[in-house]
Amino acid sequence: MGVSGGRPGLKVAVMASAGAAVEWYDFFIYGTAAALIFPRLFFPADLPPFVAQIASFSTFAVGFIARPLGGMLFGHYGDVHGRKRALVLAMFVMGLSTTLIGLLPGYARLGVWAPLLLVALRFIQGLAVGGQWGGAALLAIESAPPGRSGFYGSFVQVGVPMGVVLANLVFLGVSAVSPEGAFIAWTWRIGFLLSILLIVISLVVHFGVSEPATEHAAGTTPRTAPRRSPLAEVALGHWREILLAGGAFVANNACFYIAITYSVAYGATTLGLDRDLLLFAVMAGSLVMIPVLLACGAASDRWGRRGVFLLGALLSGVWAFAVFPLIETGKPLAVVLAIAVQLTFIALMYGPQAALFAELFPKSVRYSGASLGYQIGAVVGGGFAPIIATALFAHYQSRTPISIYLAAMCAVSFVSVILLGRRMRSRLAD
Numbered sequence: 001m002g003v004s005g006g007r008p009g010l011k012v013a014v015m016a017s018a019g020a021a022v023e024w025y026d027f028f029i030y031g032t033a034a035a036l037i038f039p040r041l042f043f044p045a046d047l048p049p050f051v052a053q054i055a056s057f058s059t060f061a062v063g064f065i066a067r068p069l070g071g072m073l074f075g076h077y078g079d080v081h082g083r084k085r086a087l088v089l090a091m092f093v094m095g096l097s098t099t100l101i102g103l104l105p106g107y108a109r110l111g112v113w114a115p116l117l118l119v120a121l122r123f124i125q126g127l128a129v130g131g132q133w134g135g136a137a138l139l140a141i142e143s144a145p146p147g148r149s150g151f152y153g154s155f156v157q158v159g160v161p162m163g164v165v166l167a168n169l170v171f172l173g174v175s176a177v178s179p180e181g182a183f184i185a186w187t188w189r190i191g192f193l194l195s196i197l198l199i200v201i202s203l204v205v206h207f208g209v210s211e212p213a214t215e216h217a218a219g220t221t222p223r224t225a226p227r228r229s230p231l232a233e234v235a236l237g238h239w240r241e242i243l244l245a246g247g248a249f250v251a252n253n254a255c256f257y258i259a260i261t262y263s264v265a266y267g268a269t270t271l272g273l274d275r276d277l278l279l280f281a282v283m284a285g286s287l288v289m290i291p292v293l294l295a296c297g298a299a300s301d302r303w304g305r306r307g308v309f310l311l312g313a314l315l316s317g318v319w320a321f322a323v324f325p326l327i328e329t330g331k332p333l334a335v336v337l338a339i340a341v342q343l344t345f346i347a348l349m350y351g352p353q354a355a356l357f358a359e360l361f362p363k364s365v366r367y368s369g370a371s372l373g374y375q376i377g378a379v380v381g382g383g384f385a386p387i388i389a390t391a392l393f394a395h396y397q398s399r400t401p402i403s404i405y406l407a408a409m410c411a412v413s414f415v416s417v418i419l420l421g422r423r424m425r426s427r428l429a430d
Contacts, residue, residue, distance in 0.1 A: 064383025070130020154297025
């Protein structure tokens with residue numbers, strides 16, 4: 001029997017947020033390692049630094065390529081068998097794959113097998129996170145009191161900056177207590193091995209959270225009325241909503257991964273800034289992002305999802321031209337300000353996003369539809385953003401093309417949200 005509203009609903013939202021935080025920790029700690037560790041450990045030592053960095057970011061992108069497939073697999077499973085089962089399975093898979101990355105030998109021992117196995121495990125990470133978001137978001141939203149879907153959904157969105165904070169805290173802590181040689185050789189692995197805790201959290205969610213009541217949850221549809229596959233149903237009947245949802249998400253993802261991944265590599269490698277300063281800036285910006293996300297989710301319940309979202313896309317596009325000049329000053333306050341303000345503007349889009357995406361689809365296909373839209377946007381907007389930024393800077397020797405690229409992604413999201421609004425009004429009129 002599902003929970004609905006009040007304290008039981010808040011408990012579900014908090015539990016989903018905790019699971020999301022640790023799952024995103026697993027996903028993001030890979031991004032930090034891809035910027036700082038993997039170019040030297042999992043690729044030949046004679047590769048030029050630029051080539052090794054591109055190769056490392058390419059393995060990072062593999063996780064994004066896998067995310068739509070994970071959204072399809074777990075979305076179908078969650079629409080048929082329930083949100084909780086799909087979420088628990090996704091968390092288990094993520095915890096196992098991340099732990100195995102922490103045990104993987106480098107190129108010096110395995111040769112070409114080292115990057116190949118790294119790519120395979122990153123792909124599995126992508127499958128897991130592709131299914132995690134839909135399960136966590138829908139558990140929270142479908143357990144929310146009436147009129148509070150935006151606020152309750154934002155609890156799951158908080159898992160993203162919390163995951164970033166945890167990942168950077170681990171890297172800062174490990175690097176602070178170990179010499180540089182030991183950090184590169186083995187102590188970085190500690191953060192990956194800690195992800196085994198996600199398996200424990202998955203068991204807590206399994207036994208401690210009730211499945212929300214839905215109109216077409218597993219077991220409620222009569223056997224005499226067989227239905228088409230949820231994945232096929234949403235792909236055929238709601239493909240426009242899926243594509244527009246993906247377009248709405250590209251700005252969020254592109255700006256976010258440039259802020260937390262590429263800026264670290266750019267600051268440390270190109271500008272020679274202190275690595276700990278850059279990681280601290282990302283962590284500080286993520287901490288600021290947490291209350292803003294909750295406030296934006298609540299604001300969307302009162303003033304509407306799309307207005308808050310559109311403001312975030314506009315401000316993020318403008319701030320894209322301020323981020324790199326501030327980082328290039330090398331002043332700690334300017335570096336923190338550059339990243340923190342960018343993440344704050346991103347929160348305007350990300351806070352109401354879970355509720356916005358859920359409201360686009362009927363409950364019977366909501367897991368599949370929301371997950372697909374989210375993950376398509378993640379691939380296009382986030383998966384290749386660090387690679388594109390690295391290539392643009394290498395070609396033009398200027399950060400201005402990177403800012404133009406980010407502004408273009410924000411324009412795509414702005415237009416997509418406007419078109420989504422028109423489509424939703426048209427559907428209501430029909």
